[in-house]
Amino acid sequence: MQFCVVGAGAMGGSFAALLERAGHQVCVIDTWAEHIDAINADGLRMTGVLGEHRARLSAQTTVVDTAFADWVIVFTDSNATGVAAETAAQVLKPDGTVITMQNGIGNVEKLIARLGAQRVVGGSSMCSAARVGPGEVAFTHHATTSIGELDGAVSTRIEALAQLLRGVGLDVQVETHIVAKIWNKFVLNCGINALCAVSGLRVGEMARIPEMYALQDRIIDEALRVTAAKGIDLPGGDVRTTIKKASFYKFNQPSMLQYVLAGRKTEIDSINGALIAEAGTLGIPTPYNEALVAMLKGRELQRMQEQAGTSVDYVAWEAQAKADPLPE
Numbered sequence: 001m002q003f004c005v006v007g008a009g010a011m012g013g014s015f016a017a018l019l020e021r022a023g024h025q026v027c028v029i030d031t032w033a034e035h036i037d038a039i040n041a042d043g044l045r046m047t048g049v050l051g052e053h054r055a056r057l058s059a060q061t062t063v064v065d066t067a068f069a070d071w072v073i074v075f076t077d078s079n080a081t082g083v084a085a086e087t088a089a090q091v092l093k094p095d096g097t098v099i100t101m102q103n104g105i106g107n108v109e110k111l112i113a114r115l116g117a118q119r120v121v122g123g124s125s126m127c128s129a130a131r132v133g134p135g136e137v138a139f140t141h142h143a144t145t146s147i148g149e150l151d152g153a154v155s156t157r158i159e160a161l162a163q164l165l166r167g168v169g170l171d172v173q174v175e176t177h178i179v180a181k182i183w184n185k186f187v188l189n190c191g192i193n194a195l196c197a198v199s200g201l202r203v204g205e206m207a208r209i210p211e212m213y214a215l216q217d218r219i220i221d222e223a224l225r226v227t228a229a230k231g232i233d234l235p236g237g238d239v240r241t242t243i244k245k246a247s248f249y250k251f252n253q254p255s256m257l258q259y260v261l262a263g264r265k266t267e268i269d270s271i272n273g274a275l276i277a278e279a280g281t282l283g284i285p286t287p288y289n290e291a292l293v294a295m296l297k298g299r300e301l302q303r304m305q306e307q308a309g310t311s312v313d314y315v316a317w318e319a320q321a322k323a324d325p326l327p328e
Contacts (some may be wrong), residue, residue, distance in 0.1 A: 003025065031080075125145040145171065150178065150179065186271065196257045204249065216247065259302055
């Protein structure tokens with residue numbers, strides 16, 4: 001079976017290494033040139049809870065070969081889903097399929113818009129991973145990965161993929177309501193990621209500040225109003241309790257916090273920002289999420305400038321700003 005993993009960061013790199021270790025042909029495509037160069041020079045090193053392995057695989061920054069992949073797994077951040085869809089269209093065999101394992105919502109729809117509904121299936125993984133450096137990732141937490149057809153069917157291809165992924169060491173479940181599963185993780189991310197990213201705190205640290213723990217409930221309230229209005233039945237029972245327990249007892253750095261610390265653009269527009277957009281179409285107010293997104297975007301810009309070593313002449317800017325009209 002030939003795989004192409006588009007987005008070879010923490011999670012994508014870990015999945016690619018596991019697939020290669022199990023004997024599958026794997027190509028990774030990622031825009032981080034230093035990472036790709038390191039993989040081509042010395043392989044992709046994976047450490048963590050599923051063992052250590054150095055995967056020898058094809059690594060590219062742009063598409064080199066076309067129409068070779070049976071499966072494309074999209075693990076880019078949600079800002080790059082449109083580009084990932086174009087990449088998938090080039091590398092997939094005529095009967096190939098793409099599965100998204102990304103955070104947030106809206107990714108499935110972007111892939112369908114480019115590839116058609118019949119070539120797209122959904123996924124959601126509760127595993128965690130981290131980028132260690134060029135050519136190296138760490139698989140830090142092994143949990144359930146869910147996959148499924150978007151129409152709820154239990155197809156031959158989805159069963160075959162599940163068996164294959166179990167064979168590489170993953171805990172995989174086939175879901176007949178994969179969209180609800182994607183939304184379940186989306187709500188969890190809404191309730192945790194941005195709070196940590198804006199504060200700079202790990203999950204358990206954030207949850208032990210009473211004011212932030214209470215604010216988290218308001219964020220969750222708004223998310224649950226949206227899911228209820230859309231008629232989405234979230235799996236797993238009481239999602240609020242799941243979020244609160246995960247917040248209080250875990251001390252990981254969510255991916256959004258990792259992005260902020262690295263001075264990278266976050267996925268906020270596909271998580272809390274996407275919730276605000278969905279709520280707007282339904283007439284549901286989301287003041288707490290709106291405030292959180294605004295604060296995170298400010299923090300994101302500050303860190304991006306800091307990491308880039310940007311020097312701003314604020315005296316000159318202030319003089320020029322006097323001619324700028326106030327925003328409406």
